[in-house]
Amino acid sequence: IDNQISAQRGGVGSHASVDSNGCSVNTTQPRLYTSAELSRATQNFSRDRLIGQGATGEVFRGTTNGNKDDIAVKRLKLPPGANAITRQDLQRRFQAEFDTLATYQHVRLVRLLGWSEDPDPASSHPFLLVFELLNGGSLADWLRGPNGEPAVAASRAVAGFAHYAPLTALSRVEVAMGAVAGLGFLHGLREEGEERTEQRAALHRDVKSANIG
DSSP states (O other), X not given: OOOOOOSSSSOOTTOBOOOSSOOOOOOOOOEEOOHHHHHHHTTTTOXXXXXXXXXTEEEEEEEEXXXXXXXXXXXXXXXXXXXXXXXXXXXXXXXXXXXXXXXXXXXXXXXXXXXXXXOOTTOSOOEEEEEEOOTTOOHHHHHHOTTSOOOOSSOOBOTTOOBOXXXXXXXXXXXXXXXXHHHHHHTTOOOTTOOOOOOOOOOOSOOSGGGBO
């Protein structure tokens, strides 16, 4: 799984979610979004909505359903001067990422809501993935602040996300257990009562605090 950037910040594929719910498979099917829908949701991909970026693209905060539902839109990008071969390569990466995320659905993994494709051959951002937005920010934000500074007791709001304050020892253990549960699911492990499937085990390849939300 190629995990470059996540629905929050960092890597996208199989992102472990800090969640108090039990581990059960989420079978919601991704849907096709139109380019117009995602443009409206992100205010035409306003830089004020940018919440993450990496080598393969950028992630924007958005709202749908009359501003009732928060989403994160990952917009894959082509490098300047890209040719048909480069575009095909990006399309293969997009398809592989989509297939993986659509297959591995779990309460401890960020949920893929849908996708979109721009048919314009001249588009520099032809492929988009839509995820649930984890409003708490990333674990990296809680550990060291969104700009790399140490977390402080004084609460503050950053990029529209929650207020940050130092994590307690118990909170850190709960975060670690949640991340382990998500990774265990990818590795083919199932907890008592969970349905066992024929899915192949997957490796995350980019486990870090910025990819835990």
